[in-house]
Amino acid sequence: MIEVKNIEKSFGDIKILKGISTVFETGKTNLIIGQSGSGKTVLLKSLLGIYIPESGTISFDGRIYSELDPADKRELRTEIGMVFQGSALFDSMTVAENVGFPLKMFTHDNSKKIRERVDFALKRVDLTEAHNKLPSQISGGMQKRVAIARAIVNNPKYLFCDEPNSGLDPNTAILIDNLIKEITEEYNITTVINTHDMNSVMEIGEKILFLKDGLKAWEGSKEEIFRTDNEAVVEFVYSSNLFKKVREAYLKE
């Protein structure tokens, strides 16, 4: 469980996060949604420790990040898996080397053991044919799956995904969504996904946090998002005719 208490973050004179508090639950897919510039990425990067908030606390299963000493922070970071928007695979490494990278860096496993764990992770994301290919030689969807395999290979407790569906076709996007949800349940990890994709919200949104202008404007589940009368949420989520009709049909039921 990740608990965020009243965090604030500014860049220069501009306040991006204006006191956000929430809880991201274990074993659930927690989604952060909101318009561009609402503070989603800054919140995600603050959770990851890339940005340091000016005030407030972020605790990982009771461990307050800002109060940890450097060694404990490093230890905590090895419990985190991250899927970046552009996959962020290392260009000079093959798919297998990319996936095995966290193991090589942080475990004392021998190369046989590392190979086994890499094979397992790649099999888990249905990629068994791409071991020796470079990231530039595989498709965007495959790169995302490699990034997920790299994020889960070290059995993380926390999985963060920044726009995991961006640039993917609808079929692949659903595949990635379902894969993340399955992995979350299977390994009982705390997953936080930053997304713009309303399909993802409807598919896997077990807990949804809606940000507007750096503030928490709403939070709830995907069932609750159908019934909410919060104007900002309705305006954002149901901006397309299709989703408006889906909502109307749901409410009629």
Place this chain on the structure above:
Amino acid sequence: MMIIRYITQIGRYCLMLKEIFNKQTKWSVMKNLIFKEIDDLIIGSLGIVAFISFFVGGVVAIQTALNLTNPLIPKYLIGYATRQSIILEFAPTFISIVMAGKMGSFITSSIGTMRVTEQIDALEVMGVNSLNYLVFPKLMALLLYPFLIGIAMFLGILGGYIASVYGGFGSSLEFVDGIQRDFTPFHIAYAFIKTFIFALLLATIPSFHGYYMKGGALEVGKASTVSFVWTSVTIILMNYILTQLLLT
């Protein structure tokens, strides 16, 4: 305002230098990174260094010969002048400026691209000290930079010898006499001290510009250019300071 910005950048550069040595990457991983950097930075530069040194050495010899119009000036001066200019300035300084372009832009653009594509963020999130992982192997690889400059010295003088002897400007004996005459061993030490300092600048200044860049592909190009300018300026300034300190 501009001065404050420069001072801030220098401070940031110094903090980066400190961070490079913090939290070392596992040796089994680091070893391979160092070998890869030696291959990319040192072995990959051998060809261009050999080519430039050989021909510039030849040009130095020819120009010296063409300026010796007075018959009272001995021909061995061609070898002497070639040796002095190659060892004192051409090999350590001129080659380092060329390398600021070749190695420097490679370092800045490769690290800058990693920054733009979030690969550096990925390293940090995993708990890897990205500065140690990315810059330390380059620093270690460039400890072999004096080897490259040694080759440049040899090939520069060889180029001068061939241009002088086969161009009909003097005999082999006169050229060899020139390169042996009034030889000061400290000049070699001076050249290698400079080379060592330049190697540190060549590894760290382009890394700094790549690591702290912001933006997209266009900014990677701009960062490479800025990095080349600053590496060259720093090399020229250090060259002056070291010459003042060591030779006067």
